[in-house]
Amino acid sequence: MMDCKKALSESEGNIIKAQEFLRKKGLASAENKASRATAEGRIGSYIHDSRIGVLVEVNCETDFVSRGDIFKELVDDLAMQVAACPQVQYLVTEDVPEDIINKEKEIELQKEDLLSKPEQIRSKIVEGRIRKWLEELALLEQPYIKNDKVVVKDWVKQTIATIGENIKVKRFVRYNLGEGLEKKSQDFAAEVAAQTAAKPSEPAKVLPAEAEVKETAQKPPAVVVSAALVKQLREETGAGMMDCKKALSETEGDLEKAQEYLRKKGLSAADKKSSRLAAEGRIGSYIHDSRIGVLIEVNCETDFVGRSEKFKELVDDLAMQVVACPQVQFVSIEDIPENILNKEKELEMQRDDLMSKPENIREKIVEGRVSKRLGELALLEQSFIKNDSVLVKDLVKQTVAALGENIKVRRFVRFTVGESTEDTKTEAEA
Numbered sequence: 001m002m003d004c005k006k007a008l009s010e011s012e013g014n015i016i017k018a019q020e021f022l023r024k025k026g027l028a029s030a031e032n033k034a035s036r037a038t039a040e041g042r043i044g045s046y047i048h049d050s051r052i053g054v055l056v057e058v059n060c061e062t063d064f065v066s067r068g069d070i071f072k073e074l075v076d077d078l079a080m081q082v083a084a085c086p087q088v089q090y091l092v093t094e095d096v097p098e099d100i101i102n103k104e105k106e107i108e109l110q111k112e113d114l115l116s117k118p119e120q121i122r123s124k125i126v127e128g129r130i131r132k133w134l135e136e137l138a139l140l141e142q143p144y145i146k147n148d149k150v151v152v153k154d155w156v157k158q159t160i161a162t163i164g165e166n167i168k169v170k171r172f173v174r175y176n177l178g179e180g181l182e183k184k185s186q187d188f189a190a191e192v193a194a195q196t197a198a199k200p201s202e203p204a205k206v207l208p209a210e211a212e213v214k215e216t217a218q219k220p221p222a223v224v225v226s227a228a229l230v231k232q233l234r235e236e237t238g239a240g241m242m243d244c245k246k247a248l249s250e251t252e253g254d255l256e257k258a259q260e261y262l263r264k265k266g267l268s269a270a271d272k273k274s275s276r277l278a279a280e281g282r283i284g285s286y287i288h289d290s291r292i293g294v295l296i297e298v299n300c301e302t303d304f305v306g307r308s309e310k311f312k313e314l315v316d317d318l319a320m321q322v323v324a325c326p327q328v329q330f331v332s333i334e335d336i337p338e339n340i341l342n343k344e345k346e347l348e349m350q351r352d353d354l355m356s357k358p359e360n361i362r363e364k365i366v367e368g369r370v371s372k373r374l375g376e377l378a379l380l381e382q383s384f385i386k387n388d389s390v391l392v393k394d395l396v397k398q399t400v401a402a403l404g405e406n407i408k409v410r411r412f413v414r415f416t417v418g419e420s421t422e423d424t425k426t427e428a429e430a
Contacts, residue, residue: 038168040066043293043415045285046079050306053283054082055295056172057415061165066290066417074159074167077145081152082172084145091169092153093134093141105130140169173413175297181279225249233258278408280306286319294322296412301405314399314407317385321392322412324385331409332393333378340377344370379409 004018011017041059056079060066082088090096108114108126117125135141140153147155160167225248233244233255243262251257281299296319300306322328330336348354348366357365375381380393390398400407 038166039418041168041170041417042066042072042075042290043287043417044072044075044079044290045287045293045295046076046083047283047285048083050282050284050312051177052083053175053285053295053297054079054172055285055293055413055415056082057170057293057417059168059170059418060163065163065165068163070159070163071167072290074156078139078152078169079172081142081145082139082174085139085142086174086176087136088139088142088174089137091139091171093138096134096137101130101134104133139172171415173295173415175283175295175411177281177283177297178279178299181299225253229253229255233262278406281407281410282306282312282315284312284315284319286316286323288323291417292323293415294319294412296322297410299408299410300403305403305405308403310399310403311407314396317395318379318392318409319412321382321385322379322414325379325382326414326416327376328379328382329377331378331411332380333374336374336377341370341374344373379412 007018007021008015011021038059038061040061040063041057044056044058046054046056056075058071058075058078060071065071105126108129109122114122114125140151140156142152144150144152144155150158156167156169225245229248230241230244233248234241244258247258247261248255251261278299278301280301280303281297283295283297285293285295287293296315298311298315298318300311305311345366348369349362354362354365380391380396382392384390384392384395387395396407396409
């Protein structure tokens with residue numbers, strides 16, 4: 001109240017000038033708060049059309065402020081800002097590595113429009129261009145998407161003035177679906193024609209009358225499969241009607257055995273699909289209590305499958321799985337670097353309980369322990385949180401069988417509020 005009274009007095013009752021007075025005063029106080037520790041905050045995400053995904057961490061001083069609507073809006077808008085600025089790669093210009101800056105300077109100095117300029121003028125022009133280029137790469141230097149008259153860093157300062165706490169934009173990650181993957185053009189008409197083409201029929205075998213009678217006598221009576229049972233199996237497995245009917249017939253109407261029959265048949269087909277290029281898909285996220293966040297990319301073969309409910313459910317479940325497994329750092333065991341593998345082997349070889357064992361026995365025990373440890377680090381080796389009798393890699397294979405397309409869990413990143421970025425594995429790729 002006293003601040004408002006003073007502002008109106010200083011501006012002779014002009015409310016617009018008084019607002020400007022307070023804003024300037026607020027920004028000045030924001031600068032004073034910049035040195036205060038920020039150990040709280042929240043993780044936010046923004047997904048655009050399932051093809052662009054952003055995860056961001058913004059810190060403040062207290063949990064109370066982090067759960068307020070103003071701070072939440074700031075975090076959500078910053079995530080949207082990153083999604084809207086594909087050129088942005090860093091938080092501030094100071095984060096851009098020196099070697100990248102030097103390379104850009106070399107490129108600018110060699111441009112034809114500068115070759116005829118005096119050395120001093122060239123240097124100044126290049127310096128200006130580099131400054132502009134650096135600002136294009138930095139999030140805090142971007143015009144705010146909701147008000148392009150304000151840059152993001154000033155908008156953050158205004159929020160500091162409003163809530164009275166220091167705020168730091170700590171980090172962000174942006175995924176673009178399929179970036180770096182080779183897209184292939186498909187002739188769907190030819191693929192459908194190939195799949196539906198009739199197989200050449202084998203010539204009918206002519207059996208002797210006696211053999212024919214014997215075979216008929218040995219053939220078990222056909223099991224009558226009801227339409228209701230076929231429908232139930234289809235709903236539970238997603239398999240085709242004729243496949244369900246055959247499975248029930250083969251298993252004498254036993255629903256559980258029929259599911260197992262289809263699973264084996266389906267998983268066999270899934271393995272055959274694993275070599276097909278998966279360059280479509282979707283990006284998903286999961287935020288737990290605003291303190292843990294995951295961004296994940298899962299690829300499939302076609303946009304049609306990428307937008308299906310079953311595929312969406314898989315992506316959402318995988319994001320939740322990563323949040324629930326803090327020890328997971330990689331997609332698969334094959335992604336774990338050799339240096340981590342060697343370090344684990346060294347640690348195990350030096351354990352006291354193995355010192356008295358023969359060398360060949362020690363190696364076998366170490367191999368088993370290391371294999372178990374590596375499994376703990378890999379997402380695909382985890383027990384599925386919704387059904388711990390199934391591993392995540394088998395869940396993916398089951399989805400491959402149900403959807404009829406190859407599926408690849410490509411990468412994920414997990415943020416936890418306040419964790420050290422040096423100790424965090426920020427991206428896992430397959």
